[in-house]
Amino acid sequence: MAAHTGGNALVSGVRAGCRRGAARRSAGGVRRAPGGRATAAGGAPSVSKDAWLAETIPTITGDGALSNGHSGARAAALEALRSLRVPTTRDEAYRFTDVSPIVQRQMSVPPGADAAVLADAVAARPMEAARGSTVVVVDGVVDANLTDLSSIPEGVYVGGAEGAPEDALARVGELSNEMGGPFATLNTATARDAVFLVVPEGVVLEQPVHVLYLSTTSTDEGTPATSPRALAVLGAGASAELVEEFATVGDGAHLTTQVTEAHLAPRATLHHRYVELQAAPSFHLKLTAVHQAEESVYEHTEVRIGGQISRQDLLIRQLGEATNTKMRHFVLTGEQQLHDLHSQLVLDFPRGEADQVHKCIVHGATGRGVFNGNVQVNRGAQQTDAGQLTRNLLLAPKATVNALPNLQIVADDVACTHGCAISDLEDEQLFYFRARGIDEDVARQALVYSFGLEVVAEIRQEELRKRCEAAVRASLGALAAAVPAGEDGA
Structure with missing residues (x-):
């Protein structure tokens, strides 16, 4: 079960004295469980991509504080969409991610929900550490009645586009226009509001900022669609924690195209937590774009479990010396689910550090996990210390994982590691439990349940x-039934 093929590790001039002797390369690629299906690179069912964009834009576009104040950014995005099309599996970036189930749907305006229903949804998702620093976004618009920012210190801005600093407003779309694809551009063209986190130079924000995105769903023919955004701007030496949590109100379908942009000045630190727990029929497409100046620190922790199709494009640029980037990802994929992570980290300056760990469980026969991780160490990034590891667990016949780790090294004075593993549980792990008198089924369940908790544990709240x-636990069902529940029932 541990075999894998077809990955990329493009290494040029790696010094012999690298950690572990050299740049360690382990090929990624396609893995099929016994009886599994082949990974086709062919096209998706034919649909009218241009017609979908043309029909979707006016359907989900509305007025708001962001759209009214930045008609130029919206106009530029609308113009860009004229030359863009919805990607298919013939496009390399979407080779294993068929978005035709989205395109075949007719988008609609979100139905909304009663105030009492929304209040209950917020109450069901508390965060004590963010009391007084919570923003609630309902269908892409900041809800002032549900938002509580009473603990935000003077000089720091947290809130929606209305009242946001002009210099921050001017930066909306600065990264997504450069780094995003058609869905990010669709967001820019249709977004009505955005959440802003602006921390001045030298300010350390003690409390996390909790952004709770609630999307109302529908079981009718139309699929509600929204375009929420967030922008974080941290001054020199500033520090903050941004926690983005995505959930749905109702069990129906919803399309979320979301964009988060982050600008980190020299020596700034941003801890970014991203959790997606939307309803099973939902579609979730997210772009996270980050620019890091010298000596800045960006930590990204991602947990994705919900949705029918869920994808994040994570694009990071290190723009100065001694910059640190840490990425942790856990995705859990069941029946009829596709979870995709495309990440790209570019290092151009000396003494940068990068550490990425990706974990994926596919426990449904019709589930698919996709990882395409690109770490690019360019000529100027001498003395870089970079590591990338993807571990994938297949628990059902025909379950599929496409793992494409890609470590590209042009600099010749680096310490880099690179690895990929795709398998079922290892016999050695099971033997360890059985040697201590633990039943094999219980051992398997404990190992499966704990596989991704290394990443989940990094969520401080x-x-x-x-x-x-x-x-x-709910997603794994019987695969974790024997694991003792916590006090909360988890």
């Missing part, structure tokens, strides 16, 4: 961490 643990 206890309530959110427990929500993730409960979602893992």
